[in-house]
Amino acid sequence: MRIVVGSANPVKKAAVEAVVGDATVDAIAVPSGVPEQPRGHAETIAGAQTRAWEAFDTGGDESAVYDYGVGLEGGVASFDGADDLYLVMWAAVTDGVRVGRGAGPSVRLPSRVAVRIRNGEELGPVMDDVLGTDDIAKKEGAAGALTGGRIDRETALSTAVAGAFGPFVSELY
Numbered sequence: 459m460r461i462v463v464g465s466a467n468p469v470k471k472a473a474v475e476a477v478v479g480d481a482t483v484d485a486i487a488v489p490s491g492v493p494e495q496p497r498g499h500a501e502t503i504a505g506a507q508t509r510a511w512e513a514f515d516t517g518g519d520e521s522a523v524y525d526y527g528v529g530l531e532g533g534v535a536s537f538d539g540a541d542d543l544y545l546v547m548w549a550a551v552t553d554g555v556r557v558g559r560g561a562g563p564s565v566r567l568p569s570r571v572a573v574r575i576r577n578g579e580e581l582g583p584v585m586d587d588v589l590g591t592d593d594i595a596k597k598e599g600a601a602g603a604l605t606g607g608r609i610d611r612e613t614a615l616s617t618a619v620a621g622a623f624g625p626f627v628s629e630l631y
């Protein structure tokens with residue numbers, strides 16, 4: 459089986475590899491069609507889906523090359539019943555016909571981070587600034603830093619990928 463991930467971020471490729479067994483996984487940067495920092499679930503889902511289709515299409519018409527295209531998108535969003543802003547992550551998988559979607563964990567952003575995101579900054583650079591790190595989004599991610607290392611970005615994203623593969627691996631859909 460051959461799978462393509464729509465991102466050059468190695469954490470996203472690793473998150474897919476963690477859930478697809480011995481498939482070959484390629485990774486390629488593609489447009490997401492949404493801003494660098496998606497806001498709200500709808501925009502984050504749209505980014506994941508566009509990445510999945512764009513990645514799949516790199517395999518040619520009706521993808522002669524890939525069985526599945528996968529898109530992963532990090533965003534910030536709120537939930538009914540909670541006033542805070544959360545880091546959210548969504549995955550989309552397509553086989554060229556159908557699309558599966560899955561979400562990862564949601565982690566509350568500290569107010570000093572949330573205020574900067576609300577003012578237009580992007581989460582990754584804000585986290586690097588607050589933590590004094592360099593490219594944390596390619597390592598443990600905000601998810602790792604905000605949970606004291608109890609999860610990391612790869613495992614968080616892999617949860618979303620597993621959910622998005624549901625319709626392709628379970629008879630229940």
Ligand SMILES: O=c1[nH]c(=O)c2ncn([C@@H]3O[C@H](COP(=O)(O)OP(=O)(O)OP(=O)(O)O)[C@@H](O)[C@H]3O)c2[nH]1
Pocket residue numbers: 464465466467470494495496530531532533545546547580581582583585594595596598599600601602610611614
């Ligand atoms: O889902 C996430 N889990 C994390 O633990 C995390 N830590 C930081 N970020 C940031 O969220 C923004 C959108 O992310 P994103 O999906 O656009 O990814 P990215 O910019 O890292 O890669 P890519 O655009 O090259 O694929 C970017 O500022 C990332 O830096 C995270 N997102």
